[in-house]
Amino acid sequence: MTVAAAPATSERRLTIAEALREAIAEEMRHDEKVFLIGEDVGIPGGFGGAFGVYLSLPEEFGHDRIIDTPISEKAIAGAAVGAALMGMRPIADLQYADFLFECMDELVNQAAKMRYMSNGKLSVPMVMRCPVGTANRGAQHGQCPESYFVHVPGLKVVCVSDAYHAKGLLKSAVRDDDPVLFFEHKLLYGSKGRESAGGMDLTAHVPEEEYFFPIGKAVVKREGTSVTVVATHMSLYRSLAAAEELQQDGIDCEVIDPLTLLPFDEETVFASVRKTGRLVIAHEDTLTGGWGAEVAARVAEECLYSLQAPIMRVASRNVPLPVAPVMEQAVVPSMARIKAAIQRCCEG
Amino acid sequence: MGPTHIADEVDAEHELDLYRRMQLIRRFEERVYLVYLQGELPGTLHQSQGQEAVAVGVCDVLRPTDWITSTHRPHGHALAKGVDVRAAMAELYGKATGCCGGKGGSMHLGDPSVGMLPAIAIVGGGNTVVTGLGLAFKLMRTDQVAVCFFGEGASNEGAFHEGLNFAAVQHLPVVFACENNLYGASTPFHQISLVTDVAARAAAYGVRGVIVDGMDVLAVREAAFRAVSDARIGAGPVLLEFKTYRFAGHSRGDVRGYRSREEEAEWKERDPIVRLRERLASTFGAEPLDETDAEIEETLDDAIEFARNSPLPRAEDALTDVYATVIGSEATP
Numbered sequence: 243m244t245v246a247a248a249p250a251t252s253e254r255r256l257t258i259a260e261a262l263r264e265a266i267a268e269e270m271r272h273d274e275k276v277f278l279i280g281e282d283v284g285i286p287g288g289f290g291g292a293f294g295v296y297l298s299l300p301e302e303f304g305h306d307r308i309i310d311t312p313i314s315e316k317a318i319a320g321a322a323v324g325a326a327l328m329g330m331r332p333i334a335d336l337q338y339a340d341f342l343f344e345c346m347d348e349l350v351n352q353a354a355k356m357r358y359m360s361n362g363k364l365s366v367p368m369v370m371r372c373p374v375g376t377a378n379r380g381a382q383h384g385q386c387p388e389s390y391f392v393h394v395p396g397l398k399v400v401c402v403s404d405a406y407h408a409k410g411l412l413k414s415a416v417r418d419d420d421p422v423l424f425f426e427h428k429l430l431y432g433s434k435g436r437e438s439a440g441g442m443d444l445t446a447h448v449p450e451e452e453y454f455f456p457i458g459k460a461v462v463k464r465e466g467t468s469v470t471v472v473a474t475h476m477s478l479y480r481s482l483a484a485a486e487e488l489q490q491d492g493i494d495c496e497v498i499d500p501l502t503l504l505p506f507d508e509e510t511v512f513a514s515v516r517k518t519g520r521l522v523i524a525h526e527d528t529l530t531g532g533w534g535a536e537v538a539a540r541v542a543e544e545c546l547y548s549l550q551a552p553i554m555r556v557a558s559r560n561v562p563l564p565v566a567p568v569m570e571q572a573v574v575p576s577m578a579r580i581k582a583a584i585q586r587c588c589e590g
Numbered sequence: 591m592g593p594t595h596i597a598d599e600v601d602a603e604h605e606l607d608l609y610r611r612m613q614l615i616r617r618f619e620e621r622v623y624l625v626y627l628q629g630e631l632p633g634t635l636h637q638s639q640g641q642e643a644v645a646v647g648v649c650d651v652l653r654p655t656d657w658i659t660s661t662h663r664p665h666g667h668a669l670a671k672g673v674d675v676r677a678a679m680a681e682l683y684g685k686a687t688g689c690c691g692g693k694g695g696s697m698h699l700g701d702p703s704v705g706m707l708p709a710i711a712i713v714g715g716g717n718t719v720v721t722g723l724g725l726a727f728k729l730m731r732t733d734q735v736a737v738c739f740f741g742e743g744a745s746n747e748g749a750f751h752e753g754l755n756f757a758a759v760q761h762l763p764v765v766f767a768c769e770n771n772l773y774g775a776s777t778p779f780h781q782i783s784l785v786t787d788v789a790a791r792a793a794a795y796g797v798r799g800v801i802v803d804g805m806d807v808l809a810v811r812e813a814a815f816r817a818v819s820d821a822r823i824g825a826g827p828v829l830l831e832f833k834t835y836r837f838a839g840h841s842r843g844d845v846r847g848y849r850s851r852e853e854e855a856e857w858k859e860r861d862p863i864v865r866l867r868e869r870l871a872s873t874f875g876a877e878p879l880d881e882t883d884a885e886i887e888e889t890l891d892d893a894i895e896f897a898r899n900s901p902l903p904r905a906e907d908a909l910t911d912v913y914a915t916v917i918g919s920e921a922t923p
Contacts, residue, residue: 277729306729309760316718316749317756324722324736327707328657330729332722347749351712352719359698359708361691362911395912419914458917505917 255445257432261405262295262371265412266333268452270303273331276416277307280318280335280371284308292337292373293431319345319370323353323421326368331416339372339425340385353421354396365419369412375427375475375526376574381562384428386475386527391423392504392536398422398457399504401474403430405446407501410455418457427475427526442479460507462514466496469520469588472511472537474500477524477556477575484581493588503533511537512545519550520587524580529557554583596651598815600808602873608650608807609870610882612642612863614889615666618675619838621890622665622682626842630898632684633695638666640805640837643862644769645670647810648737648830651818657705657723657736659716663836664699664709667739672704679893685900692903693911713774714747716740717766721753724762724827735821737765742831743774745788751795754829758795761826765817768831769804775840776848789831797827804832805860835860 256264270276278284283291284305290297300308311318315336322334336342342349353366376384391399398420402408408426415422432444463478464485473481478499485495496514500507515521521541523534534555541553556575564570600608619637626635638645645666649658652671660667668678673689681688682696689701690708700708707723710716716738723736744750745768757764768788772779780786792799798820802813810832817828835857839846846854867879 275730279725309725312752312755312759314752314756317721317752320718320720320749320753321722321725321756324719324724325726325729326722327719328723328726328730330722330726345718347712347715348718352710352715356708357914358911359690359694360700360702360911361689361693363702364707365914367914398913456917457915 253447254450256405256448257445258402258405258408258426259293259295259431261409261448262412262426263297263299264448265409265416266296267299267302269413269416270299270307275329276331276333277309278333278335279309279311279321281311281313281337283335284310291335293428295431315341315344316348319348320352322368322370323348323356323366326353326366326421327356327364331367333369333371333416335371337373338383339374339387340382342372342387342390349391349397349421349423350394354394357420358396366421367419369415369422369424371424371426373428374425375429376563376570377428378565378567378570380565384563386425386525386558388423388425388503389527389531389533392533396421397504398502399425400457400502401425402501403427403475403478403499405432405448407455407461407499409448410453411457411501414454414457422457429476455501458502458505458507460498460500460502460510462496462510463499464495464497466494466518468494468518469496469522469584470511470514470518471495471497471522471524471580471584472500473497473524473580475526477526477580480575480577480580481524483577484584487581488584493584495584506537506540508540508544511541515541515545516548519548521549522554522556522580522583522587524556524575524583526558526574528560529555530560532557551587551589554587556580556583596653596815600811602870605808605866605870606874606878606882608646608811609863609866609879610886611646611670612807612866613883614675614886615642615645615669616863617886617890618669618678619665621894622679623838623842625894631682635696635842636663636840637838638663638836640835640857640861641769641771642666643807643810644767644804644832644834645739647807648739648767648814650811651815652705652735652737654705655734656818657707657734659707659720659723659736659738660700660709661713661716661739661741662697662709662711663741664697667709668699668701668706671706673699673701673706675889675893676896677701680897680900683897683900684902685897686903686907687896687900691907714740714744714749717744717747717749717753718756720764721757721760721762724757724764725760727763728760733763733822735763735765735818737767737818739767739769741774742768742770742772742779742788745791746783754792754795754797754827757827758797761824763821763824764827765814765821766827766829767814768829769834770831771834771836773836773840773849776844778848787831789829792829797829799829799831802830802832804834805857805862805865807862807866
């Protein structure tokens with residue numbers, strides 16, 4: 243596997259949904275052991291999977307390899323775990339990450355532990371795609387449950403926020419021999435009707451030629467010297483927007499997309515914090531026990547004497563998600579809240 | 591390794607072999623209990639005396655390339671599927687030479703090289719995972735079969751229903767082998783389910799459900815032969831329910847206050863090993879059976895000695911085998 247070089251001159255802009263579809267199609271062509279399994283993934287005249295990521299794939303790969311299941315998350319996850327144990331490379335799909343709680347046993351007790359319990363004789367090369375994120379769907383269709391899985395040794399946890407890394411990381415996840423939970427934000431797919439994402443251009447350059455992006459590697463999305471901001475998904479884009487506004491005030495933000503939460507690329511974050519002396523972490527998961535707490539702890543352990551101000555976290559309020567937009571926006575980390583946290587962090 | 595052709599008829603020599611394998615499990619369990627009481631084993635034990643006919647009868651119709659999933663009570667399944675006796679014993683002792691290197695222990699006995707996942711000690715945990723084994727065999731167009739052993743207690747878990755339904759609708763080469771030993775730990779099945787025949791639930795999923803005398807190894811084998819043969823040719827899953835009984839308590843400290851000694855005596859009258867031994871003795875006389883018993887004691891003497899003399903794992907081995915591909919700082923968790 244090779245890490246892609248810098249983007250070629252000719253831009254080929256794709257949405258995340260298109261990039262994911264390309265990654266899946268390439269991997270299914272590359273290896274007959276790759277297959278898709280989930281609800282509504284291949285039904286003719288259906289949805290092409292939640293958010294349309296699988297549209298056109300059944301025509302190319304057929305219904306043996308694109309398996310429509312009952313509404314039965316334990317069966318989906320269990321089938322993926324079992325098939326992976328036998329050497330297949332399933333890509334399973336749960337439509338909404340909230341449904342992960344329906345199959346915690348299969349993921350936490352089985353997928354994460356089979357390699358260990360077998361003393362390294364077995365592996366579980368599966369991917370579980372999990373759409374997350376608030377989008378006026380309320381308490382059970384908008385959570386960001388990544389942090390539950392960051393707590394589980396044996397799993398890998400990826401969060402993608404742009405098309406280039408979505409494709410490169412999904413291809414790496416499919417070829418990885420460990421179970422990978424792949425978290426995608428619903429407002430970032432870039433499909434029609436997602437103006438609620440704030441009118442951002444959600445396409446990114448995706449090269450024609452094959453590439454991989456490694457699991458466990460963060461990227462610096464914006465270089466700066468005043469403060470380090472670590473953020474994923476919508477919080478990443480709001481952090482980047484805040485950074486642009488704060489530039490006028492002389493605050494020069496370095497914004498990092500960790501991309502993989504487990505294993506976490508400490509070195510990239512530590513190096514940045516040692517440079518800036520300040521750290522803000524922003525995520526849409528709730529605050530208490532969120533992955534930001536783990537990052538804050540590690541930075542405190544390793545970089546305390548580089549810090550010039552307390553570490554700040556911006557996260558969803560510790561409440562279930564409400565539907566009414568005015569309440570929802572008060573719960574999730576807004577650009578204004580992220581901006582205020584960065585300003586406060588830079589006061590001292 | 592065993593033959594790939596599985597005979598549908600059992601001759602007298604074969605019956606003697608079934609006896610040998612059931613008796614190996616019985617004596618393994620009994621001797622393990624003794625060394626446990628002597629303080630030689632860490633952890634706890636869930637023993638399967640009384641249920642040997644199910645493990646042996648089912649595994650007798652499986653090929654080495656077929657797979658099983660097991661439960662928190664896996665010793666019998668492991669030995670029946672061919673896990674090495676020394677490696678199984680050493681695993682119970684928590685030794686480096688154990689079949690899981692000491693990481694699994696009693697409740698996770700298994701060995702992929704003989705077609706057994708580390709046993710899944712979450713009740714119902716295997717019932718969904720087994721569908722994936724079957725799905726892989728179907729997609730790879732092999733003629734392998736996967737068997738899921740589980741207890742009647744698992745039949746009230748969602749996993750039982752989701753696994754059975756998915757296996758059925760996908761026509762997967764899976765056999766669900768329920769060991770109905772009447773009690774989930776201390777709770778009688780009739781107290782927690784109005785439908786006390788687990789096999790009756792098969793109808794809800796459009797698959798064949800069969801009630802089998804789990805105390806008769808030949809009846810077990812015959813039912814398993816048909817179910818596995820069906821699964822192997824793509825006819826889809828079957829739910830087998832073996833009516834059986836565990837002679838020991840649920841786990842090592844259980845004094846069985848929740849059931850009567852009369853009930854236990856009735857079931858012991860049907861002891862599958864005693865029944866087969868009596869029948870074989872009338873054919874062969876006692877001598878070959880006594881010889882078999884003596885060989886089993888030697889095998890177990892050897893396994894216990896092997897386990898006792900095996901090295902402990904290194905403490906730092908606890909940090910290995912979490913990931914197949916280790917990246918960055920998680921290399922040393």
